[in-house]
Amino acid sequence: MIKTTYKLAIGLTLSVYAHAALAETTLTFADWQVPAASTTREAAKVFMDKATELSGGEIAFDYFPAEQLGKGGEMLRLLQTGVADVSHVSPAYITDKFPLTTVAELPGMPLDSCALANGIYEMAQPGGALYEAEFEPNGIRLLFAGNLGPYSILTTETPIATLADIEGLNIRTAGGPMEMTATELGANAIRMTGSETLPSLSRGTLDGLLWPVPLVEDWGLEEALNNVTPNLSTGSFVVTYSISDSTWDRLSETEQVALLEAGKYATEHYCGFVNQTWAESLEQLETVHGIQPLDLPASELSKAEERFEQVHEQWVEGLAGRPVSSQVVYDQFREIANR
Template identity: 50%
Template sequence: MKTQTARSALLAAVIFSPLSASAAEVEPITFKFAEWLPNTSFATEHGANPFMAKVEELSGGKMKFDFYPAEQLGRGSESLTLLQTGVADIANVSPAYISEKFPLSGVVELPEIVQGSCSAADSFYELAQPGGAIYEAEFKRHKIRPLWVGNMGQYRILTNNKDISSLDDLAGLRIRTAGGPMALTATELGASPVRMQGSDVLTSLSRGTLDGVFFPVRGILDYGLAPALDQLVPNLAVGSFGLTYSISDRVWNDLSQKQQDILVEAGKYAMQTYCEYVDTSDPENINVLVQEHDIRKTPLSDSDLKEARAKLENVYDQWAERLEERGLPARKVIEGMQ
């Protein structure tokens, strides 16, 4: 995995890229960019927006975007279809929402595999580029390729009107997950997983049809969920959520080498600006939940934490075994992320 120094060097290399000096050679083009997240999302603010700005900068304003956030072109589960049908040229394809099509990409949803957003993004990016295990098994088959990738950092357990003073208190609780490995995690911890997109969570919490969520801390603020939650377990990471900002092969193959190079460089830049934000902002966002929304932190005891981690080892085994039976290199992908 890349060190912080190496990542900083990569970011500096992108910032001072010679590509901008040859922008006169770039043919004009406007991309339709579908983003299911809202403009207020931290992924949009620190990822998608910097990406678009960097592309325009490197191309001398010749490569532009028609940007459609907040599910204007389709829901998160429809992003792949948007690319394949030509409705969009670039889209935020989130494997958790279509895990049947991107099962290996769900590796970032395994509990505690994302220790740092940047290190996890760097590892996934390598696996999802041509020649990598995830690209060859999934992205290539669906005729798309990631320009940059990210994750939403560590997901925590948050509940409403359900006191979690021990691991046993999770038994039977209806917990929102994004599906895939995160659902396995909820089951291993004794909870009942409910697969649901983020945009539907607030209504379910307010109606009492959910008892809690597996969610990133900043995402709680972005989706306005804080008033419907009152407790946070801060010391157990129950997974993460992957983002792949991908372009269709149909569009990619029609681009010039210069246009492709600009998209790649801008993607690397956006990947670094985004993951560095995620890695540095978590403590501040937890403090906002505690100080401004009266959500109390209740960490698991050392003994409960040890028991939880022992249970979660089973999630790795179950996930890998199911995919290996289908001929997919799940254990190789896990190794590539560690």
């Protein structure tokens, strides 16, 4: 909830660290990501610090990570009910509300994190197809767009040398197109949030997961995993920080501009970070934690690409008949992402 305050406080852990600044407006920011996650450090913190800087100290944040205010699938509701002013809304967790925004999560899209982020950011601005289709009807405005980079297949016991090795495995997905991708590859797709993943791997409920390589250590999954398939991207996961329209309308023009510029800045910063750290993280998983990389041969990659095309067609067909055409969204996104 928006409130007046005289202290700028941003909690990146359960404790709060304070900035010496006088703030006229404090925004409650709800995030489901854990404090150790790269999105927390390189996206949320960057966004908040920049907004405070650009507003001359007028904007402050009370930041609640790690599902303190609600789980990943509840972030939109927190905005709509006024519990939070800004939140980390993940389309894959609420595909009934944001099905078209998951276009950036389709497999076989450009591997450049910035290309995917820019596509969502541009199309979710007022006048854009995604804004008109999903953000405006849900009463929110996108400030930041990002993604967690290419998702790889990581397994506990079974190395993936061919696509046949995936068949029948219980594989965690975040939902949305990722679930369609795992199913098309022959796995048993199990949708669950990030916080549920480690216990399921440890109990053997999961044989593996679709997950971004740089976030394996952030979530403490490295001890439960033994294999990774680095040269097959099974899609990505969209990250958005959005503000409720009711909060937005109460802000001054100066504060609105500061939030918009901070969102642009953080969008560019975070996608660059993702692009830079992927290879470094893969090496870390192998050399430090013994997670063995095994590339699929070219013949298997070709088979995967054919199956991914099926996922694309299913996505477009499954979302046909909406006021904003799924084909239009798909075509526009691919055009922007491939510039």
